[in-house]
Amino acid sequence: MTITDHADLARLTPREARERFRRGLLRPTSGISAGYAQANLIIVPRELAFDVLLFAQRNAKPCPVLGVLDAGETTGELLKDGDIRTDLPQYVVYENGRDIARPTDITEYWRDDLVTFMVGCSFTFEDALLNNGIRMAHNDQGVNVPMYRTNRRCEPAGSLSGPLVVSMRPVPASQVADAVRVTSRYPAVHGAPVHVGNPEELGIKDVNQPDFGDPVRIEPGHIPVFWACGVTPQAAVMESRPQYAISHAPGHMLITDAKDSDYQVP
């Protein structure tokens, strides 16, 4: 069976979606398995794990930790019967902060001392935005969401420091308040926007040249709205240059068995 239609992808169960990725499907995960939470990955050797967890605790808005797999573990409650080494569409392997490979399977890069952090992703609240009549321009335009390094610094932790990374969605001016209201109910997956409007105030020189993902066209009357992004720990890895780390490829997330509504308050 071939899946080409976005609506078909939206109906996959998380288990089915992970199976497709395991078999080689390569595409961003926005819109896949509607209603289920998605997660960023950051995988580091045990001796760096406390720094990563502390970095996440100190920068909870961009780095809300949804789950942690113990050293060497490759499956867990968020991906039942899954395998963290194969079940994402694409990964990035870092050595000393440099991107040395972008495989679709990290089995050959795996080590028994690796600790996996699953970090909340704004794709999780996109379904709630859609249900409130707010369209996702990146999906309508068939591209990955645009992500940017900002001029805001995260609070460092141990050996890790880096900039806040944000994702951007253009929203019609009349729906900005709704977008804030809806997403503020999901504090565990970045919550309310960190910035509404002028990209330059975040140090973004050209909104058409994102640091990760793809550019997205901003229609007249739409305002760029910026949410904290779970690529932030990855940017810290690139800047802080630990010996070894693995992440997801931006926009190519783990689709978890948790429901969006599990992270909704109140």
Place this chain on the structure above:
Amino acid sequence: MTITDHADLARLTPREARERFRRGLLRPTSGISAGYAQANLIIVPRELAFDVLLFAQRNAKPCPVLGVLDAGETTGELLKDGDIRTDLPQYVVYENGRDIARPTDITEYWRDDLVTFMVGCSFTFEDALLNNGIRMAHNDQGVNVPMYRTNRRCEPAGSLSGPLVVSMRPVPASQVADAVRVTSRYPAVHGAPVHVGNPEELGIKDVNQPDFGDPVRIEPGHIPVFWACGVTPQAAVMESRPQYAISHAPGHMLITDAKDSDYQVP
């Protein structure tokens, strides 16, 4: 100046309150510095720090981490110009899980490898409950809040495991819904109750014999309402017996410079 009146204590700034404790004032902190967040302490050697932080992440309802001081650090943003070793009314020092001292100052127990975790406390939302007309029986009765080990197990992390600990406040039946509504807006300080009514379902045999704090009289028509409690990591230390750990004495919290409203959503 002697303070005997509860209303006077409520008006102290956090800095003033910490100063009193530094000078030797010994009493539970419920009701002190109204409007400011309070925190549980758990202090462990660096090699246990990842397990504690992971335990907290996996059991975020009882263990919401508000801040972490790096190894050897004794002050931070939550207690500006304060000293974590002297500014709480009372501490408990544990060796191999056994309570070896209950000092009012831990300077002589301090080590440069100790990492301090500050964990959210339900005293933080008591002011919001009061503002909504819900009285605190333990304050009215002049005692510490009652806390209980339950039959619910926390998710273990590394070497740490233990039961969920809860605090209890009796609430008039007509105000239970309000108590839920108000506290659910404070997810970072335990949020909504974990249980309303029959203590036996939590494995609490005699509600008049709390494991920590004092018994509180339950007036006719009042329902016992149970919230997750930041003494939970301490109970894990008592059960898991790490070589060395220090905590606050239950009910004798760190009064932080953060406002209650900093932890309020949405």
